[in-house]
Amino acid sequence: MDTKDFMKRFERRRILLVDDDRNFTVSLSNFLSYENFDVFTASDGEEAIRQLDKARPDLIILDMSMPGMGGLGFLRQIIDASGKTRYPVLVLTARAEMKDFFDNVEVDGFLDKTCAEEELIASVRDILVTRAAAGELKTGRARVLLGENNQKLTEELKGVFSTAGYDIHSVPTGPEVLEAAAANHPHAILLNRILPNLNGNIAVTLIRAMPSLKDVPIVVYHDSGSSLGGSGGGAGREGGAITGANAVLSTSEPAALLDAVRSAIHPRDS
Secondary structure, three states, rough: OOOOHHHHHOOOEEEEEEEEOOHHHHHHHHHHHOOOEEEEEEEEHHHHHHHHHHHHOOOOOOOOOOOOOOOHHHHHHHHOOOOOOOOOEEEOOOOHHHHHOOOOOOOOHHHHHHOOOHHHHHHHHHHHHHHHHHOOOHHOOOOEEOOOOHHHHHHHHHHHHHHHEEEEEEEOOOHHHHHHHHOOOOOOOEEEOOOOOOHHHHHHHHHOHHHHHHHHHHEOOOOOOOOOOOOOOOEEEEOOOOOOOEEEOOOOOOHHHHHHHHHOOOOOHO
């Protein structure tokens, strides 16, 4: 995949850089930002653990020699029941002698810190492409941003989406949808057509005006019994009701919304 194709497909992917060398961290962060990545940093494993919920990284670049739990301790914290890391990990360390060790540990890549920038960015891209080709979204890492101010419905949707393997983050108002979408770059956005301070249809227009979010699938919904018009009954879809939305549903039924989001993220599977 060439650079142009990569940028189109993986724009603004999120990287968590874990390293206690401040000068190195600043330098590498600037380089990765220039290469169009959103970069979060942590100076040790403990801080990295705290950063995971905020950063929700698509890739972790990890040093080994750090105070506290160190790189190996951090890896143990992010291994799932199957023995695999819950996030893609590229080990980047001055301890080149550890390469043989990582040949037997399931990380996505290993590089010496003396590597060239071209080798590093190529490795980052290869890991992201490989993970995507392996169906990473289908195995439960897709991030969904929910805009809903009804707490009961929010909890119902969180339960259904979490059970289906999605990472769902909710906010109760229209302006917060815009803020969270820009900050977190979700794989899909699900929002109620009626939201406090900024209606869903206006939110869609504003989201589509953001270059980094113009291709993110958006599903809008409202209760069929509302006064908004549209199809007016059941769990129907309103074709073209909101410009820029991938789907508009006249239901808030969680299973229907899950199906719509899944179809928007994976259109070839629907």
